[in-house]
Amino acid sequence: MLSNVLMLAAGLVLLTAGAEFLVRGAVSLANRLGMPPLLIGLTVVGFGTSLPELLVSLQAALDNAPAIAVGNVVGSNTANILLILGLAAAISPINARIRNLGRDLVMMLVAAVVMLGLGFWGVIDLKFGVVMVAALLGYLVFVTLTDRNRADADDETTAIHVGGLWEAVYIVGGLGGLFFGAELLIDAAIAIAQGFGISEAVIGLTIVAVGTSLPELATSVVAAFRRHADVALGNVVGSNIFNILGILGVTAIVTPVPVDPSIATFDIPFMLAVSVALSALIMLAGRIGRGAGIAMLAVYGGYVAWLL
Template sequence: MALDIAFLAIGLVLLFVGGEGLVRGAVSLAARLGMSPLLIGLTVVGFGTSMPELVVSLKAAFYGSPDIAVGNVVGSNTANILLILGAAAVIYPIPTRIPGIRRDLFVMLGVAFFTLGLGYMGAVDRLTGSAMFIALIGYLTYAAMSGKSDDDEEKPATLPLWQQLGFIFAGLAALVYGADLLVTGATSIARSFGISEAVIGLTIVAVGTSLPELATSVVAALRKHSEIAIGNVIGSNIFNIFGILSLTAIIHPISINPTIAGFDIPLMLAASVLLVILLLGSKHLSRLIGGGFLALYAGYCAWLFTQTPGV
């Protein structure tokens, strides 16, 4: 137990150090390439911080734990919206007037509806996974072609290129390793209390693998880079389904637990719809909205744990 607690502490430190480095490098790289910070948040930051989810889902599928593989992805998407943006907004309100965000929001929403369909199917086979991955490549190609900043000229970068890339890769490495330590410790503690794999996947593993997004979005909000904070969550939610779930299914087809299909996926979809409405209909995510997000997430987790006998 003492070792598991140490893993938790070290993991948290690495997460926030990594988040600081990743945001600093990503913002500077966006300026150098003349790309919008939103696009960098959607791709480099959003997909990069989803690497823990990819590793966990692949491991879970190979070891015959599909509930953890699917619960990790679905739970992470819900946590990205309610927990991560909620916490970031409570710390510092996030402006929502971001050019070009409408397209990516509706892509994220479409992916959430598609996941609902996968839940009704009850499984993700190799053919479906391949189609999802091809769709992701198409989206990335289109986003890259339309993701230039309004100013076509290269903007002055505050850091040399090698330092920008160093911050990004070192930040990602710290985030991934920190998340792995935290998930290892938390999962071991949870299993000792008899918590089911589905609940572990939807809560502890999902939150743990989403901590890179949390650290990155909080740092971005504090530095007033709302495009990075929001783009990170949108990009991660798209990649979690069309990247992670598709690659997992291509390598090892997975089944979807009826409970996850009937409750957790619809909840993820509802959170996605709520986020779209708020981002398009308000000028910023206020502390009040952030607090509401956190309250909803706390209620969701409390409900999940009540479903585990003896907990």
């Protein structure tokens, strides 16, 4: 069992480091090629920080562990809101009066409703995967066109410049870390689940989901300590959209993904309810205060305790 725990930890470290290396190398390359900062943020950075979820879900589906694949996405979205935003708000209240945030919240809710429907359908297959990926691409194009005039001069994420050789080292090393990290994480998670008699769905919803959300967690905590907690909000909303439409969409294109009935009847509705609650809080209050952040952490603790 100790070896499986060490494999799990090693997988998480490789996933986190791999995502960081890949993002730095890809952003530097995109800057050198003259890509607009907004487009870099929406594609290179957004895709890079979500690659752990993509690789883990894809590997899980191919390893005949679809409950981990779906649980990873649903659990990540729930953790993004309750754990990551809750922690960020507890550190520093989040100002939610951000231009065009309402548009992105609506898209996040649409993606959550789609997930709910797919859960009751029972399987996400090729046709659904193609539609989901097409919807994500359409959303990215729409956002790029509507936000093209937004000033991104203060965006530290897109101000990365390294030498050409280091770009290749970062990109290749990052991809390697992600692939090997995903393999280790899935093998260890399945072994631990079997050893303790815990379902793969619960492992996917908790350990794997939080583990693959570490890049978002690190980004949000650092932003909160720097009093830029609103960055955490945009990071979470965008990640939740990408997780459902992009990660499950791509995975379903490669191989059909059955949805575990327990996830379909409780965890997906819970994720949707949390998404609706966040949207209502933002639209009504315009901020997420420390009290709300602590309450979100408490709800997440209760949710995990109930699962286990």
